[in-house]
Amino acid sequence: MxxxxxxxxxxxxxxxxxxxxxxxxxxxxxxxxxxNLLNKNVPKFVTKSLFNSKKFFSEEEFGNETxxxxxxxxxCKPCRDEHVYIKGFAKEKxxxxxxxxxxxxxxxxxxxxxEFGNPYSNVAIDKNGKIxxxxxxxxxxxxxxxxxxxxxxxxxxxxxxKKIYKKINLIIEKTD
Amino acid sequence: MKNKNLxxxxxxxxxxxLHDCYAVEPNEILKNAKQEERARNISKNIRCMVCxxxxxxxxxxxxxKDLRILIREQIKDKKKDDEIYKFLTDRYxxxxxxxxxxxxxxxxxxxxxxxxxxxxxxxxIINNKKSKKLIKNI
Numbered sequence: 001m002x003x004x005x006x007x008x009x010x011x012x013x014x015x016x017x018x019x020x021x022x023x024x025x026x027x028x029x030x031x032x033x034x035x036n037l038l039n040k041n042v043p044k045f046v047t048k049s050l051f052n053s054k055k056f057f058s059e060e061e062f063g064n065e066t067x068x069x070x071x072x073x074x075x076c077k078p079c080r081d082e083h084v085y086i087k088g089f090a091k092e093k094x095x096x097x098x099x100x101x102x103x104x105x106x107x108x109x110x111x112x113x114x115e116f117g118n119p120y121s122n123v124a125i126d127k128n129g130k131i132x133x134x135x136x137x138x139x140x141x142x143x144x145x146x147x148x149x150x151x152x153x154x155x156x157x158x159x160x161x162k163k164i165y166k167k168i169n170l171i172i173e174k175t176d
Numbered sequence: 177m178k179n180k181n182l183x184x185x186x187x188x189x190x191x192x193x194l195h196d197c198y199a200v201e202p203n204e205i206l207k208n209a210k211q212e213e214r215a216r217n218i219s220k221n222i223r224c225m226v227c228x229x230x231x232x233x234x235x236x237x238x239x240x241k242d243l244r245i246l247i248r249e250q251i252k253d254k255k256k257d258d259e260i261y262k263f264l265t266d267r268y269x270x271x272x273x274x275x276x277x278x279x280x281x282x283x284x285x286x287x288x289x290x291x292x293x294x295x296x297x298x299x300x301i302i303n304n305k306k307s308k309k310l311i312k313n314i
Contacts, residue, residue, distance in 0.1 A: 129238070133239075133246065135267070139239075
């Protein structure tokens, strides 16, 4: 009985070690924090639109079809890297793509989109970063997938890569 | 020898100075001292989501500054501390709190160290009894 009792710490240690090993092996980014807004409604906000004098009303933009929301800025190098994939989403026409221009100069942003191509059907201006805080954004680029009933389905922190692009497309198919 | 002492004193001074390193900029500080103190206390409990190991009071990241300003705005709007914490956790989750709350999903985090301590203590007591018996037998 006593011998078995002394086995408990060894079992505990092996159990904890196997958890650590499992976390090391699986494909995950330990610094990525899961969004608290998943499966919740899109935050409501009103702001200026980048391209026209009309205001950007979130309630009008979300809730009609599956939408991708991309927080970007011209000063953000990874945003340029992922831009090809954002254009890919727009080209495939499965979803609507909305941009939120984060803490940027609007004129530079217009120029940037002219240069690299504009995949966004509308771009909201987040001049002081308050919209980003409402979305729980902590490091741009960040991309959200919104269902047709305005629920946040998925969030990706960092630039979209080929792998993430495929992953988001799979989620879009499931959402449809 | 003198140089050694000087180095030790300098290291200690740097150490003490580091404790008072805050990222709060003069234009962020509220005129009302009580409100400012509240803002500082809340900021010290809020994790910088960019640096992740610093509070927003210590971090010079852009998001940390935005959150410090937001907290001060909410204090000026006469929001209570709980309301401010709720505003932040609604958006960033409990992870934004440097001290995790005592909740069903954090039970393991709070109780496991205690459980391990009890197990350790138990093992020490049993071992103690065993060794006493051995000594008696000798």
